Amino acid sequence: MDDDAVAGRHGRVRASERSGDAMSSRVAVPARTLKPRAQAAKPKSRALKRVKPKNLAIFTRQLSVMIDAGLPLVQCLELLQKEEPNPNMAAAIEAVRQEIEAGASLADALAKRSEAFDTLYTNMVAAGEAGGILDVILQRLSTFIEKEVKLKSQVRSAMIYPSAVLSIAAIVVVVILWKVVPTFTMLFEGMGASLPLPTRVVVALSNGLIYALPFLVGGFFGAGYMLRRYYATTKGRLKVDNTLLKMPLIGKILRKVAVARFCRTLGTLLSSGVPLLDGLDITSKTAGNAVIENAVKHVRARIERGETIAAPLRNTGVFPPMVSQMIGAGESTGALDTMLNKIAEFYEEEVDVAVAGLLTILEPVLIAFLGVVVGGIVISMYMPLFDLISRMSSH
Incomplete structure (x- = not known):
């Protein structure tokens, strides 16, 4: 089984899914040494409201299923953002999608939205990215939440x-x-x-x-x-x-x-x-x-x-x-x-x-x-x- 097949099966995070051909590309993030991620400072432009754990659990489980099905990460986030009834959660998903389109990894993008994704969440996602098992990690996260x-x-x-x-x-x-x-x-x-x-x-x-x-x-x-x-x-x-x-x-x-x-x-x-x-x-x-x-x-x-x-x-x-x-x-x-x-x-x-x-x-x-x-x-x-x-x- 080649690396692309493995990446498609496990839902490994792709580093560049911006537009056009990039949306369908599946370049896996290379494994790296994991370090606890500090939450990024919140932007001062507008007050950020916390997301309810129930909404976070639903989002996490849905994202896991989509990634396991082989959908590109940006497309997953677009679909989830459109269907999300909670405005705070929808805003957080949209911000994460924009960060990923700009070249950030999923874990780094999540860390910048600390009102929705805490340190435990971002570090587990980083582990999933590094190991190429993001869908499995997201399933564990949703169960945990x-x-x-x-x-x-x-x-x-x-x-x-x-x-x-x-x-x-x-x-x-x-x-x-x-x-x-x-x-x-x-x-x-x-x-x-x-x-x-x-x-x-x-x-x-x-x-x-x-x-x-x-x-x-x-x-x-x-x-x-x-x-x-x-x-x-x-x-x-x-x-x-x-x-x-x-x-x-x-x-x-x-x-x-x-x-x-x-x-x-x-x-x-x-x-x-x-x-x-x-x-x-x-x-x-x-x-x-x-x-x-x-x-x-x-x-x-x-x-x-x-x-x-x-x-x-x-x-x-x-x-x-x-x-x-x-x-x-x-x-x-x-x-x-x-x-x-x-x-x-x-x-x-x-x-x-x-x-x-x-x-x-x-x-x-x-x-x-x-x-x-x-x-x-x-x-x-x-x-x-x-x-x-x-x-x-x-x-």
Whole structure:
């Protein structure tokens, strides 16, 4: 089989597909030493909007299929750009196509659109270009992105449900204290009824809320702003992420998500031909958690000094012992990428089970909490009426 046939089968990136004869030419980019690509500076002419991972996954899978079918790269991008419903994604595809027509490689063109294609994406594409297996790499990338989206949605569902219930409870309580309780208070004053202790507490809360509500709202948004500013600092991000990992219930889920993401990212990079040190460097930048990021950087530094990956990974204290043991086994057998992907699959299933279990526990607890709070307020406001009715019936 000649080189052109191989290039056509694997969808190898072509360096010159500008116009005319160049559109049909298939000059493969020669293999080169892979280096982690830094994201290019964003142009200042207009604000660039980020692309949703779901749109990126669809684009990546479609591009993989087209390249595997033997279509020239520029033609693939033209077709995908015309059919792309998301304007941000369409703009990114068009910009990449123009860069390639100007002579850039696909990886270099992607690196200039960092709002759509991150460091991991561009480095894996570079590996695919160098190895002549771009279609295979794009398939792995689309699978990776889809699994990332699923992981994030699982964590989001675990966070959104209790947050939504608590928010609704807070709104209901505020409305009752702000609007309903004052009406009952005026009624009781007109009747000259004596108020029991629970009712007096609720009335006091209602009176205080009327004056304190602006300060409470301002304090809530102010605290959120300050927390966001604090999280933007290196020390603050490390402190907050460490606290999240140690939280009851949700902390275990976040740790499993972090382990799954680490293993999936590094395993995908290694199986795509990215060297281990470069893979760890990229993985640390895409970890999504400062604690995991620091641990991966520590592991990378130890490997640079000649150690294996398993021992420093175990010494970080961040990853479960089973993970370091399985990685050590994969490293000793020369199947590290396969082992990492198996670990990722295991922990992704663990996250699925943990989220379902958490929601099963939280649902009755939150409903009971909402019932106790709202029901307690309502009962306390009706207690004076019950007292009056009992007095009237006794007379």
